[in-house]
Amino acid sequence: GDHRDLHLSIRRQRQMCIRDSYKKMLKSVVKKGFGGCPHDCPDTCSMIYEIKDNKLISVTGNKDHAYTRGGLCVKVKDFDKKHYHPDRLLYPLKRVGAKGEKKFERIKWSEAIKTITDKWKEIIKEYGPQAIIPYSYLGNQGLVHGLNGADAFFNKMGATVCERTFCGEGSCTAYLSTVGPTAGLDVESYIHSKYIVIWACNSVSTNLHHWAVIKDAKKKGAKVVVIDSYKSRTAKAADWHISPKPGTDGALAMGVINSIIEQGLVDNEYVKNYTNGFDELRNHAKSKTPEWASKITGIKAEDIKKLAFELATVQPAGIRMGVALERHYGGGQTIRAVTCIPALTGAWRHVGGGITQFPVWEHPYKFDVICRPDLIPENTRVINALQIGRALLGETHSDIPIKSMMCWNANPVTQSPETEKIVKGLKREDLFLVSAEHFISDTASYADIVLPAAMGAELEDMILSWGHLYLTYNEKCLDPPGEALPNNKIFQKLAESMGYKEEQFKWSDSECLENYVDWSAPASKGITLDYLRKNGYARLNVGTKDDRCPHKEGNFATEDGKCNFIIKNAKNFVAGPFRQMYEGNQPGEPLPELPDYVPPAESPNTNPELAKKYPLNIISPKSHAFLNSQYANMDSKMKVQGEQFVIINKIDANTRGIEDGENVKVYNDRGDFHGNARISEDVAPGIVVATLGYWRQKSKTGTVNSISSGLLADMGNAPTFSDNLVEVEKAS
């Protein structure tokens, strides 16, 4: 008997053992899921996540995708490492040291939520809800967890509306006034272009997958022209680099328009049938000769004529505008002028001809449902995020002080202008700052409560694209580490604790997606959420790269279907795919009827007084290995990017006794930052370049935005990051 029992028991144990190891094996089998890169970048890559034991083990590009073609950039190719970075925030924290001292203590979620909402209720009681301001941007580009994800929540609260015009609103306003909300020239159709102008965009670093198409077109014989105020990586790879002084592209574009007309290269029939105001434009452009433009831009008149000639005669000609084109006081008018060019030349007649701004205009998103502008109480004030420093110090308004700010998906301390004001504001003892983050960013450093946010593979979403014509799905493949939560969940908890009853505040991520996308729009024909779950992405129904020619016969998205060289009785407005559609935030001054050159606010030509003190014009474009300020805390990315550098011409370095590699201080009245001088012919005398994204907490003093101004540009309240004068000296 004993013997038999023992035998059975061994057998049972063996069976259990086999079952356990089988289970274990099953668990450790690698699972795959579809990812969408959540970063604020035109490429919005389709990716493949690999998961083992509830852990992300690799991230690769989705090879099936016709546009992103399986390639990932230097930032995201090891996205899994970012998920498990040792500094990743895992638990809610409360501040226990002085503001900015970064001394925090772990607390429970329940305590965090109660502390926040108790404080908000108290503020609302004493000052009203407008004493609270939300601050978010595209740190996460998801429809659910991204920029607009909590607009409904703060609109319900009646908080101050934070106007976010960081990136493209000037460009959008100008573009929409001219051709309306059309996606224009498909980025993929550039394969058919014979002449490609990349105007103020550093594609090699910031739009890698478009660059791949351009390289293919180049192989087929296309000429690639890059218009950039310095010899960027992209400019170096071009057939022709044209280098206007910062903020003078408007003069260049007007010179090109003048020259196209003077050389008799206008497509008269196209102009007659599909445009408004040619006669007025011709008269207006008469005095804007290439010689006139040459004096302003520093480009030879001959080159301006040649650019005009080639743009008109080598077809199909495609123009890709970068957002940097809007980053000076006259940015809006510049984009008005550039957007007129393909209609003048008739480039729109051809597949591969025309202009690309943001293809997002043909994406079927229901921003009214996402943002709920209908919940905004009447007369709610608007504060522009580019002036958040001024606002925190009470300089933008004298009515209700800002007593609390909640910041997520954004890092104003490094990314917004006038950093020193922001930091001073965030240090205010009476300001209650809540920050939802992945890391103790430069902004989270000043927070009273820090909430840990989920990342990439840990949440379900669809990722917006402002650079191509695909919908992109991101699957939730695993649970977040520690107690991190997706943004949507964080705001659900806050809504519940505030007592907000709207159905929307209970929608799961899937329900949000069902409600946020217009699945019955013509562009989404044949696409469902289930289709995306199975395939990862889908091209919108807007024609193919080989046949899409949206304005062959006019059909612009304007009122009368024509391209507006002239706009009559128009008021300045703020257009942008991601802004809140709220009438209260329209600047509303009359807009000039015809495109023109509007000089920069700070340049030796237009502000000689200031230039005596600060003679150098600085531009602060994106860093190759960072995504705005993200990744600048990762050693592996720092290795690729290098320490903060300041590119300066030999002449400017010599007069200041600066040697290559030496540490220098860059400064003006607004603040200063340090970097290593890089003496180079890549910049002309009078210009310095320092790229963006380095962390303040790792810097000697400030960062590039310490010197930048909060002045808003001529259209769409755009930033003026390329419109700042500084002086550079050896650091002591």
Ligand SMILES: Nc1nc2c(c(=O)[nH]1)N[C@H]1C(S)=C(S)[C@@H](COP(=O)(O)OP(=O)(O)OC[C@H]3O[C@@H](n4cnc5c(=O)[nH]c(N)nc54)[C@H](O)[C@@H]3O)O[C@H]1N2
């Ligand atoms: N690697 C990397 N990629 C990114 C980002 C990143 O941080 N890093 N950020 C993403 C974001 S948010 C955006 S908006 C896009 C932006 O991508 P881009 O549109 O490429 O913008 P920037 O890098 O700011 O500037 C592009 C180029 O414009 C030039 N420039 C600046 N001022 C002027 C001017 O007045 N005239 C002319 N002609 N040229 C000028 C700069 O020298 C620079 O080379 O990139 C996205 N992709």
Ligand SMILES: Nc1nc2c(c(=O)[nH]1)N[C@H]1C(S)=C(S)[C@@H](COP(=O)(O)OP(=O)(O)OC[C@H]3O[C@@H](n4cnc5c(=O)[nH]c(N)nc54)[C@H](O)[C@@H]3O)O[C@H]1N2
């Ligand atoms: N001088 C100068 N300044 C510039 C520019 C320039 O060219 N020159 N470019 C401007 C442009 S184009 C832009 S778009 C802005 C960008 O400005 P921001 O959007 O403020 O830039 P990021 O550094 O990307 O900050 C995003 C933050 O969100 C966090 N984050 C990411 N994902 C999530 C998430 O899912 N949940 C939560 N809670 N947090 C998350 C990240 O950790 C990061 O700290 O900067 C602008 N600033």
Ligand SMILES: [Mo]
């Ligand atoms: Mo941006």
